[in-house]
Amino acid sequence: MTKEKQSFEDDVKKLQKIVEELSAGKLNLGESLKKYEEGIKLAESCSRVLQEAERKVESLMKKDGKLSLKEFAENAEGKD
């Protein structure tokens, strides 16, 4: 899992907090601009993570008591 995915929840919460701080209206223009910039960066990186389209599909296998992943052939379709 990428670093962005690992910190995703924290990043979104950070962003929510920034918007809260901005809307509280207690920051001066300089501080607001800084927060705004930080927030936009977070929003963009978080959106990018969600828009990623290269997923992995793997199979969990057990061999000699050891668990490992193997690529899953997605097109092998069958019936119930």
Add this chain to the structure above:
Amino acid sequence: MPLENKHIYTVSQVTQEIGVIFENTFGNGVWVEGEVSNFKAATSGHFYFSLKDSNAVLAAAMFVRANRELKFKLEDGIKVICFGKIDVYGPRGQYQMIVERVEPKGIGARQLAFEQLKGKLLKEGLLDASHKRELPFMPFRVGIVTSSAGAALRDILGILKKGAPCVDVVIRSARVQGEGAAAEIASGIEELNQFNRVDLIIVSRGGGSTEDLWSFNEEIVARAVYNSRIPVISAVGHQINTSLCDLVADIFVETPTAAAKIIADKRAALLAELDNLRRESGFILLDLISALKNNLTGLAHALKSPLDRLQEKAQMLDDLSSGLSQNMRHLINLTRERFSSLIQRLQALSPLAVLSRGYSLSLLMTDSSVIKNVAQIKKDDKVKTILGDGGFISSVEEVINDKRKTVL
């Protein structure tokens, strides 16, 4: 009647006869309906109990060979329909029913088994709402326990690909029906926990008969779901027939598709939220800036830059000076006119002009004061007399006090 004419049975014979009668009457098996009481499971595995109704009691035995197949638990108080033979047990002079099959009365055996296990799990707290784990904020790695060849997996992968392509999938293949399926499902859940690389598990199977879906009602599956550290979504079947797996899971949905949609919806909701946050912070900033702008315009009026002020002053000066110079010219012209008439008047008033007409002016030499009356002078005073073109100095011979004598 003399006794010797009677047919006398031994106890064994009469018991045997009764056995024959029972055999003739119930030999092909009989269905008996009643309530279970005095249930006992012997260490041998055989079950002993009574069937009763309001007027009678029938002893019953169900041997291991038969009760192994039982789907539900026999217990006191449940109403059942038993099939079997009526057997006479000579040593005790008793008859009893040898039960081959038991069906619960009213509901099916499976349903009863389900209710019984559910009651047990409920008592143990496996279904408690307080035990439900929260789904992850955004599950980026999802484990799926299902048949790798099943339609359920195909449905889930399809939805995720379209609605949440950022989500990686780990499939733990398990048979989902038939003998041993429950154990495979349970170990699938356990292994995904052990492997610890997914943040959500979907336990799933497509639609099927109650029989097909039965594995998901087994205790081993329910316990595996309960013991999972990783949150579990149960998506079994294609209709509303809640399995125990559903009840223990943190969330259950009706179909595999619906399970995948939970994840896709989470992603969509987060994207929308991010968009909102971005837009909101933009609006807040715009508001802030326009408020500041308003302030600045106000301040700018009060506090112009020095350059602006200089320019303003210069403008004012220009305006003033053009007005001023016009006024000045006017003033100067006016003054000039006035001046020349003054000069004319001055010239007219000048004593020199008078002197040039023959008058003279006498001054006392001592203080140059103009002599206007005789009291100012005495004999021998030096007097300076000014004429139109010069003058002379003389001394006073005599002061004449008679005004008339001096008139010319």
